[in-house]
Amino acid sequence: EAGVTQFPSHSVIEKGQTVTLRCDPISGHDNLYWYRRVMGKEIKFLLHFVKESKQDESGMPNNRFLAERTGGTYSTLKVQPAELEDSGVYFCASSQEIRTPLQYFGPGTRLTVT
């Protein structure tokens, strides 16, 4: 069974540019989560999809971040325009049920904004 995959693994962009991160959850997992870890700090929750609907987006830092999950399969996280403080590792995770512990994480996308 394929795990959670994320693309790209690493992205380097300039301030003001746009970047789109992609997450493919495990097939059949309705729940998809995005997290971010800024260097040396906690992993922060960004948002939670149940199928194609946003269940909780309380962690989204500002309106420069847009997450979508069309069709309830893969998800994208767009940052536009990127700022220096957006640098970090963006993780995606999926689970079968809401209360199931988040056992399946993707490898993360390392975003560097210069």
Added chain:
Amino acid sequence: AQTVTQSQPEMSVQEAETVTLSCTYDTSESDYYLFWYKQPPSRQMILVIRQEAYKQQNATENRFSVNFQKAAKSFSLKISDSQLGDAAMYFCALEKLVFGKGTKLTVNP
């Protein structure tokens, strides 16, 4: 607000020895899950062990065990017979969706 605190940014252990990673948390919930995740240098985060708060018995998974003290809101991870492959960042996490800053574990041969 829910919080998770890992007070040890880095720890080291000799191969075959035992190490304990600390985690304290705060929540107003009475029933919740606690987790320890491991993130090796390859970056894929893996669930190591989980504990349901209503279960008094400490969870154990092979060489990994926890010391869960609900009243003290403490959830430490003990790794016995440490192996080189245990070297990683370890994150303590609380349901729902709150992580600690992580502890970098180095295993010395």
